[in-house]
Amino acid sequence: MRRLFADRLVFATGVIVILMSILFALLRVAGF
Amino acid sequence: MRLGYALHGTIWIALYLLFILAPLFALLAGMWPPARDFWTEFAVALGYSGLAMMGLQIGLTARFRYVTKPWGEDVIYHFHRQISLIAVGLIVTHAVILTAGRPETLVPRNMLQAPWSARFAIVSIGALIALVVAALWRVRLKIGYEAWHLSHIVLAVVAIAAGVAHMVGSGFYLVDPWKRALWIGLTIFWIGLLLYVRIVKPLFMLRRPYRVSEVRRERSDTSTLVMRPDGHPGFRFSPGQFGWLTVWGSPFKITGHPFSFSSSAAVTNGLVEMSIRNLGDFTSEIHKMPVGQRVYLDGPYGAFTIGNPADMHVLIGGGIGVTPMMSMIRTLADRGDTRPVILLYGNRDWESITFREELEALQARLNLTIVHVLANPPAGWTGEQGFITAEMFKRHLPPPYADHEYFICGPDVMMDAIEKALGELDVPLSKYHSERYSFV
Numbered sequence A: 001m002r003r004l005f006a007d008r009l010v011f012a013t014g015v016i017v018i019l020m021s022i023l024f025a026l027l028r029v030a031g032f
Numbered sequence B: 001m002r003l004g005y006a007l008h009g010t011i012w013i014a015l016y017l018l019f020i021l022a023p024l025f026a027l028l029a030g031m032w033p034p035a036r037d038f039w040t041e042f043a044v045a046l047g048y049s050g051l052a053m054m055g056l057q058i059g060l061t062a063r064f065r066y067v068t069k070p071w072g073e074d075v076i077y078h079f080h081r082q083i084s085l086i087a088v089g090l091i092v093t094h095a096v097i098l099t100a101g102r103p104e105t106l107v108p109r110n111m112l113q114a115p116w117s118a119r120f121a122i123v124s125i126g127a128l129i130a131l132v133v134a135a136l137w138r139v140r141l142k143i144g145y146e147a148w149h150l151s152h153i154v155l156a157v158v159a160i161a162a163g164v165a166h167m168v169g170s171g172f173y174l175v176d177p178w179k180r181a182l183w184i185g186l187t188i189f190w191i192g193l194l195l196y197v198r199i200v201k202p203l204f205m206l207r208r209p210y211r212v213s214e215v216r217r218e219r220s221d222t223s224t225l226v227m228r229p230d231g232h233p234g235f236r237f238s239p240g241q242f243g244w245l246t247v248w249g250s251p252f253k254i255t256g257h258p259f260s261f262s263s264s265a266a267v268t269n270g271l272v273e274m275s276i277r278n279l280g281d282f283t284s285e286i287h288k289m290p291v292g293q294r295v296y297l298d299g300p301y302g303a304f305t306i307g308n309p310a311d312m313h314v315l316i317g318g319g320i321g322v323t324p325m326m327s328m329i330r331t332l333a334d335r336g337d338t339r340p341v342i343l344l345y346g347n348r349d350w351e352s353i354t355f356r357e358e359l360e361a362l363q364a365r366l367n368l369t370i371v372h373v374l375a376n377p378p379a380g381w382t383g384e385q386g387f388i389t390a391e392m393f394k395r396h397l398p399p400p401y402a403d404h405e406y407f408i409c410g411p412d413v414m415m416d417a418i419e420k421a422l423g424e425l426d427v428p429l430s431k432y433h434s435e436r437y438s439f440v
Helices: A002-029 B005-026 B038-060 B073-100 B108-112 B116-136 B144-171 B177-206 B283-287 B318-337 B356-362 B388-397 B412-424
Strands: B210-218 B220-231 B242-246 B255-262 B272-275 B295-302 B313-318 B342-349 B369-376 B403-409 B432-435
Touching: A002 B038, A002 B242, B005 B038, B005 B177, B038 B073, B038 B144, B073 B116, B073 B342, B073 B432, B116 B144, B116 B177, B177 B295, B210 B283, B220 B295, B220 B342, B220 B369, B242 B272, B242 B403, B255 B272, B255 B318, B272 B318, B283 B318, B318 B342, B318 B356, B318 B388, B318 B403, B342 B388, B356 B369, B388 B412, B403 B412, B412 B432
Parallel strands: B313 B342, B313 B403, B342 B369, B403 B432
Antiparallel strands: B210 B220, B210 B295, B220 B272, B242 B255, B242 B295
């Protein structure tokens, strides 16, 4: 169960990093 | 996870994300080069974050007590393994997107003539793929643990160093000296983590050796090493914690082995014991260890330790997984702590029950109930048989089940089954603790 928590944390980290990378790209294309 | 640990855990997760994402968004500060298309910028962001994640992998296995405490070392290693797949996935996706529109870059002849930064990228990705393949299929590829461990460290260093060289060589965002300094500083931090683990910590351990003062044979091909600090006071541990043992070599040896302390934590002379079953690998030599042998111990580690004194403690041990339970039981006996304790102890048969006689004797000093569960019981056995199940909890524990604290240690398959059974009994996550001794 604790490993399930770790798995969810891994998934959440992956999603956050991809979303932040999209944000980075959008900001750059928008002129930042 | 206990309440106090929840806050610590949240802070470490926030710091982890900060160390991955802050260096990326720092690239947006100050002067920046003209923007390219969305996909190129997205791929670049994936590359930077993937590299930052890879660098932090060193920190995850650096055995920092404050980092591992909220979860336990086994969960941190599990996270290390899983998150590495995400990091490698990000880096490979970065390369795929950037080369998708330029297939000519994948022609081997062009690769040889490519700029150095591109060659470093190829080296980095090659090392990462080798790293993942060896880690996932080590047993199938018949790679010995120690050889794999050494190659794991070498490949990780090559992948990260080549990744940084590629990043600096590409130079697009790092033309600004401040941004270059930030990323080089981050790389120095990662190297510092590695130096801490492989040089500083072993140097510290070298000054704090232990001597084997007794090797005691136990039931079921198990030997207990009794170790005395040599020229220093040793360390105090909590019952249920573990240490990394290095035998037959110096603390600079790449591979240490984690074992639970099986002795009482109430001793004040620094004496520690580890009970080690012969599993056919280096553990087959433990019983031959001469008295006086110098060994090195790195510890204590782990969040698997006795809880609220008001709660009934349910200890569930499978085979040699009983060692942290023994430490808990011996400690409670030494402290005169008579909180109710039930030990559900699974073994192959009656003769293979390690510590059987001592546990029976300890019942006189404690409020301790022992439930033996045997896979192959002798004729006429009226006790529990087979494997530990939720039905056994119902037979031996007083409801409500969510009021007790559960401690589980044993083979993975047993732990998976028991964690599932506790879930079915509506025992919250905060009330049970588990330690997987197969985590490395």
